[in-house]
Amino acid sequence: MPEPEARSPMAVPDVTVVVAVYNTMPYLTACLDSLVGQSLAPGRLEVVAVDDGSTDGGGELLDEYAARHPGLFTVLHQPNSGGPAGPTNRALELARGRYVLFLGADDRLGEEALERLVTAADAWGSDVVVPKQIGVNGRLVPQGIFHADAESVDFTDSALAWALADTKLFRLDLLRRHGLRRDERLKVFSDQPFTLEACLRAARVSVLASYDCYFLVLREDRGNVTERAGVLDRLRGIAALQQVAAELAEPGEELDAIRARSFGWDVPRLLQEGFLLLAEDVQERVCVEAARLVERFGAREVYHRLPPAERVRLELACAVRPEALRDHIRYEAAHGDPPAVVDGGRRYAGFPAFRDARLGLPDELFLLPEEATGAAAGKAAPEAASEAVGKAAPRLDLARQLWRGLVPEQLRRRLRRHPAWRRLADSVNGGRG
Numbered sequence: 441m442p443e444p445e446a447r448s449p450m451a452v453p454d455v456t457v458v459v460a461v462y463n464t465m466p467y468l469t470a471c472l473d474s475l476v477g478q479s480l481a482p483g484r485l486e487v488v489a490v491d492d493g494s495t496d497g498g499g500e501l502l503d504e505y506a507a508r509h510p511g512l513f514t515v516l517h518q519p520n521s522g523g524p525a526g527p528t529n530r531a532l533e534l535a536r537g538r539y540v541l542f543l544g545a546d547d548r549l550g551e552e553a554l555e556r557l558v559t560a561a562d563a564w565g566s567d568v569v570v571p572k573q574i575g576v577n578g579r580l581v582p583q584g585i586f587h588a589d590a591e592s593v594d595f596t597d598s599a600l601a602w603a604l605a606d607t608k609l610f611r612l613d614l615l616r617r618h619g620l621r622r623d624e625r626l627k628v629f630s631d632q633p634f635t636l637e638a639c640l641r642a643a644r645v646s647v648l649a650s651y652d653c654y655f656l657v658l659r660e661d662r663g664n665v666t667e668r669a670g671v672l673d674r675l676r677g678i679a680a681l682q683q684v685a686a687e688l689a690e691p692g693e694e695l696d697a698i699r700a701r702s703f704g705w706d707v708p709r710l711l712q713e714g715f716l717l718l719a720e721d722v723q724e725r726v727c728v729e730a731a732r733l734v735e736r737f738g739a740r741e742v743y744h745r746l747p748p749a750e751r752v753r754l755e756l757a758c759a760v761r762p763e764a765l766r767d768h769i770r771y772e773a774a775h776g777d778p779p780a781v782v783d784g785g786r787r788y789a790g791f792p793a794f795r796d797a798r799l800g801l802p803d804e805l806f807l808l809p810e811e812a813t814g815a816a817a818g819k820a821a822p823e824a825a826s827e828a829v830g831k832a833a834p835r836l837d838l839a840r841q842l843w844r845g846l847v848p849e850q851l852r853r854r855l856r857r858h859p860a861w862r863r864l865a866d867s868v869n870g871g872r873g
Contacts, residue, residue: 451483454558455609456537459489459545460527462520465496467546467657472505474548476512479555487513488534489545490527493520498545525622525630532621535612542606542631546657553653557609560648564591567642569609570600571653579658586649593645596693600639601701604681606631607654610638628669629677633684636698640688671710671718675729678706682737696742703739708750711757713773716766723762730757743805748789749777751805761799768793780808 457475461468475487491499499517506513514534521527528542539561543549553571561569570593575581584599595601614620618641622630639645669677682702689695707730715723733739734754743751749772756765771778771792781790788806793799 453486453537454480454484455486455539455541455554456535456612457485457487457554458528458531458535458540458542459487460492460524460531461489461494461498461502461545462492462524462527463494463496463498464545464659465494465498465501467659468498468501470548471543471545472501474551475543476505476509477551478549479552480558482511484558485512485554486535486537488531489513489515490531491515491517492524492527493518521624523624523627523630525624525626528631529621529624532615537612539609540612540615541609543654544607544656546659547607548655548657550652550655552651556651557648557653560589560646561609561611564644564646566591566609566644566646567611567614568639568645570603570645570647571608572649572651573607573654573656574652575658576655577658577660579656581656585647588647589650590647591644593647594694595639595689595697598647600645601697602705604632604635604639604701606635607656608635611642614638614642623680626677626680627673629674629681632677633680636681636684637688640684671714671722671726672729674710675707675726675733678702679733679736682733686737696745699737699739700742700745702737703734703742703754704746704750707733707739708746708753711753711765712769715769720762723766724760727757727760727762727765730754731760734758748791748806748808752789752791752793752801755801755805756793756799759799764793764799781806 459471459475464471475485478485489502491502499515502513502515506515516527516530516534518527518530532540539558541554541557557569557571560566570585572586573581582599582602585593585603590598593600615638618637620634620638620641622634624630626633682699685695685698689698710726711730715726718726735758739754746754752768753765756768768791778790778794781788781794787808787810788794788803789808791806793801794806795803
């Protein structure tokens with residue numbers, strides 16, 4: 441296929457925006473307009489866009505914008521590669537900016553986003569800057585990390601573990617020094633291990649929360665790549681993320697925060713109502729793969745951070761009991777939170793699986809949050825599961841959890857039914873929930 445013409449030498453731009461494009465019309469138009477309209481002075485910005493075999497006219501639109509705005513766009517065309525990792529890597533190879541920002545082809549930027557991000561990165565000496573992100577059309581974007589600008593954050597003092605998409609500004613030298621690229625074997629979530637490694641290797645990660653930089657759009661047809669991905673592909677992406685954490689994260693609070701993100705949210709959400717729609721053989725494979733993740737990456741060591749429903753779902757998957765997992769999912773869908781069972785001064789979530797002799801799940805899995813503590817370090821898996829909640833752990837009050845973005849949307853939906861919800865929501869985030 442023809443390669444783009446060689447570009448003449450020029451001053452190094454401040455930022456390269458990488459856009460991987462595959463069938464994102466008509467959203468691509470707004471995406472490109474937001475780049476043309478950036479407040480950065482001419483020459484400070486370059487856009488490298490790779491058309492990954494689009495069939496909706498997106499490739500032709502890229503060529504039109506490149507012709508109308510010479511020097512701003514570099515456009516490449518290639519056959520479809522099956523996922524965003526390949527075109528993103530190809531664009532990254534051509535990047536010349538001091539910084540790189542990855543922009544989804546169905547998303548868009550605020551007018552001053554790039555100028556503000558570069559200014560912040562230069563002032564703070566940042567290797568990674570997390571821009572304020574806004575969900576559009578109902579797109580869920582955890583807001584916990586965006587309560588204020590922060591010159592330096594990490595996984596132990598912020599909700600960084602809930603912000604692992606590559607929708608950030610990265611110092612290009614950091615990526616090049618460590619050879620960071622997307623894993624092209626992953627059809628989905630290839631950005632998360634990439635981003636995690638960049639954050640763990642960065643000398644400084646910062647947050648720019650004072651300006652709405654990045655608008656993430658949920659397409660009307662739910663055609664975003666993560667929406668189209670299969671469950672097994674998602675589990676492979678989660679495994680890749682946890683592998684990076686196992687290799688690079690500091691044991692203790694840093695590693696636990698990353699594990700709690702995956703095993704408190706990413707894996708359990710695959711064991712919800714969508715699980716019921718899968719063929720029975722696929723359900724069994726999902727259970728087997730989830731069990732491998734739990735065992736391989738020490739999920740039980742963070743069970744004390746998880747609500748009982750998530751712990752129970754994970755353990756039913758580990759036991760490869762899809763029929764029992766289906767029953768549990770149906771119960772949650774029909775009843776929400778179960779009644780509390782009080783026994784011996786302790787309170788348990790009274791799901792039907794509690795003390796079901798056929799399942800043999802330990803009582804400690806069902807302990808309600810105020811009872812739960814961490815699993816005993818160094819225990820064998822069954823022993824660790826049974827001791828997951830032995831002593832009273834310090835509680836993070838609900839207002840702080842909401843503020844830091846640690847409460848998943850599913851739980852927030854349940855809480856909204858409670859009369860005290862509006863007062864609490866008003867106190868922590870202006871009533872937006």
